Amino acid sequence: MPRSALILNGQPTGQVIDGAVLEAAIRWRDLLLAFVTDNILHEEALHIYLFDAQLNIVDSARLGWMYATGVFSLLNLCPPNTVRFRFFGDTDWTLELFDGDVFAIPFFQDPRGVSRPFRFHRRFQINGNPKPEPSVPTTGQPDVSTDRDKYHRS
Amino acid sequence: MSVSGALEEHLALQRLRKFKHRQFFATYAGFPPSSLVIAMTSADKKSEDRTRFDLAVKSLESQVTNIGAHVTIDSTTRLAYSREIKAMAKKLESDALAGKITWAEAANQAQETRNVVMEVFRRRSTPIGRAMAQYLKIKGYSLNELVARHSALHYGPNTKFKNLSMSQKNAVYASIVRSAGTSNLKVNSALRRLSFAGRGLIVISLGVSVYNIATSKNKFSAAGEELLATGASIGGGIAGGAIAGLACGPGAPVCVTIGAFVGGALAAFGIRSLW
Numbered sequence: 515m516p517r518s519a520l521i522l523n524g525q526p527t528g529q530v531i532d533g534a535v536l537e538a539a540i541r542w543r544d545l546l547l548a549f550v551t552d553n554i555l556h557e558e559a560l561h562i563y564l565f566d567a568q569l570n571i572v573d574s575a576r577l578g579w580m581y582a583t584g585v586f587s588l589l590n591l592c593p594p595n596t597v598r599f600r601f602f603g604d605t606d607w608t609l610e611l612f613d614g615d616v617f618a619i620p621f622f623q624d625p626r627g628v629s630r631p632f633r634f635h636r637r638f639q640i641n642g643n644p645k646p647e648p649s650v651p652t653t654g655q656p657d658v659s660t661d662r663d664k665y666h667r668s
Numbered sequence: 669m670s671v672s673g674a675l676e677e678h679l680a681l682q683r684l685r686k687f688k689h690r691q692f693f694a695t696y697a698g699f700p701p702s703s704l705v706i707a708m709t710s711a712d713k714k715s716e717d718r719t720r721f722d723l724a725v726k727s728l729e730s731q732v733t734n735i736g737a738h739v740t741i742d743s744t745t746r747l748a749y750s751r752e753i754k755a756m757a758k759k760l761e762s763d764a765l766a767g768k769i770t771w772a773e774a775a776n777q778a779q780e781t782r783n784v785v786m787e788v789f790r791r792r793s794t795p796i797g798r799a800m801a802q803y804l805k806i807k808g809y810s811l812n813e814l815v816a817r818h819s820a821l822h823y824g825p826n827t828k829f830k831n832l833s834m835s836q837k838n839a840v841y842a843s844i845v846r847s848a849g850t851s852n853l854k855v856n857s858a859l860r861r862l863s864f865a866g867r868g869l870i871v872i873s874l875g876v877s878v879y880n881i882a883t884s885k886n887k888f889s890a891a892g893e894e895l896l897a898t899g900a901s902i903g904g905g906i907a908g909g910a911i912a913g914l915a916c917g918p919g920a921p922v923c924v925t926i927g928a929f930v931g932g933a934l935a936a937f938g939i940r941s942l943w
Contacts, residue, residue, distance in 0.1 A: 515853050535821065553821070555847040556753070556782050556808070557855070580746070580855045581786065581801040585809055604805045627804045646919020647802035 516552050520569050527569045532576075533561040537586045540597060542611055545572060547597065547638075551586055558583040560601050562609065564637050573637035575630045577601050582627065603627060603644020611638045723940050729876050730901035730936035731929065736869030737902045738909075738928060742797035743863035749789040750851040756781050757849020761842065771841035776811060778848035795909030795924050802919040811844075818843045873898070893943045897936045904935020 516534035520527045533550030537560070540547045546565040551558055559578030566572050577584065584602030591597055595611040603626070615635035624630060625642045757778060764774040790801050809817065818840045819829045829840065877894040884890035908931015909924045916923035 552852070553847065554850050554852055555779075555814070555844070556786070557850075557852040559852065578852070579804045580852070580859075581749075581790075581806075582804040583806050583808055585807045585813070600807075602804050602807050604807070645805045646917070647805050648918060 516554075518550070522569055529569050529571070531561065531563055531571070533559075538588050538599075540591065542595070545611075545637075547609075547611070549586060549588070549599070552578075554583075556583050557581065558585070560584060560586055562638075562640070564611070573630075575624075575628055575638070575640055577607075577627050577640075578629070579627050603642060605642045605644050607640060607642040609638055609640050612636070723937060726880075726897065726936070726940055728933065729873065730897050731905075731932055732869050732876070733873040733898045734901040734905040734928070734932035734936075736866045736873060738794045738796055738905060739862050739866030740870065741792075741794050742800070743859040743866060745789050745793050745797060746859045747856065747863065748792075749785065750856050752785050752789070753782055753851060754849045756785060757845050760845050764838075764842070764845070771838040771845075775814070775841040775844040775848075778845045779808075779811060779814070782848050794906055794928070795913045796921060796928055799909075799913055799919060799921040799924040803921060804919070814844050815840060818847070889943075893940065896943065897939045900935040900939040901932040905929070905932030907931050908934070 515532060517530050517532055518534060518536075520529040520531065531548075531550065532552070534553040535551045537549040537551055539549070544567050546567075546569070548563045548565065550561045550563065552561075557578075557580075559576055562575045562577070564572045564574065579602075582602055585600070587600045589598040589600060589606060592608075597609045597611075599607050599609070601607060615637060616639070617634060618636045618639070620630070620632050620634065624640065626644050628640050628642075630636070760769070760774040760778050760781075763769050764771045769777070790798055793801065815829050819827045819832065822840060822843060823832065823836065829837065832840065877898065880894055881887055881890045905928040909928035911931065912924045912927020913920070915927070
């Protein structure tokens with residue numbers, strides 16, 4: 515799988531993360547939220563990382579599923595702590611950042627298609643209402659994105 | 669003995685004659701008819717319960733084959749899909765290199781052919797595999813978006829495709845073709861492991877069947893029963909999954925898995941009961 519080494523101000527940090535293409539990076543207080551994709555055309559996965567100032571991973575999540583692909587587009591930033599984006603599932607995803615660790619039950623609090631490391635606390639919550647594929651595809655073609663024409667990427 | 673007592677004894681004896689296991693009659697011959705009937709009914713019920721329990725256990729044994737078959741079919745299908753799109757990308761690349769088609773055509777075909785391949789492999793999957801594949805509505809890039817994306821990846825974020833040289837444009841198209849031939853390696857390796865696990869379950873199930881045949885009195889009959897129950901379990905599982913898929917709608921793998929399990933268990937139980 516594609517992996518990337520993180521370089522800060524031209525200096526290697528020694529930190530290696532999953533993903534190949536940095537889609538967006540957002541500074542929130544002293545933390546950095548990064549959206550990274552694998553660059554696999556027909557089975558794209560979106561990795562979301564929250565880093566501290568030294569680029570240590572504070573929390574992470576992955577949107578991906580077998581045979582499923584998505585197109586990342588950042589919709590908007592909703593102050594004080596929410597990011598809205600689109601990927602797959604024909605839904606607007608929201609990512610809410612927390613000031614500190616928040617208790618969460620693994621697996622049960624994540625929408626379909628979202629996976630996270632097994633732990634009982636998190637620093638952000640992803641919400642969305644992803645839809646399944648229709649049983650009979652009308653054209654045999656995937657829903658081709660037009661979001662990039664509609665929304666501005668920050 | 670009164671007339672009613674004699675009649676009661678006669679009726680009890682008549683009922684006893686209907687039982688297959690005559691040894692019970694001999695064992696309880698010295699007891700009054702009423703207690704004989706009670707003893708026979710209780711013993712027969714126990715035997716019937718035991719038979720039902722054995723049937724249920726054997727039906728569950730058949731589920732191992734059902735699960736193994738589902739896992740093996742879906743993981744093999746996934747690995748074949750992965751091989752097929754890789755072969756497709758290589759073929760398009762070699763055709764473009766040989767000048768049979770342009771790189772732009774190769775990029776266009778790569779996107780379209782993959783969707784056809786995907787549909788073929790979805791159909792080859794079990795209902796559970798199909799439900800997994802339909803779990804999320806996908807969103808793909810248009811060819812123009814792909815061109816813009818790969819141009820930026822190769823030549824910088826502000827690159828305009830129309831300003832590139834012909835060889836650079838071809839490199840962008842070639843990158844799209846190669847990208848279309850890749851699949852998620854994490855999923856592939858997970859399903860490769862599942863494929864081994866599925867085959868392992870089938871081997872275990874075959875071992876149990878061989879044991880059942882070897883320890884039975886009528887080996888020919890036992891072999892027939894094992895063969896039919898195993899086949900029914902797999903067929904019932906696929907049918908049950910398909911029915912559950914219709915009932916629950918697309919992209920409901922949990923519902924379809926329950927349907928496949930119940931369908932397989934009922935079919936195996938039915939065949940064993942009939943046998």
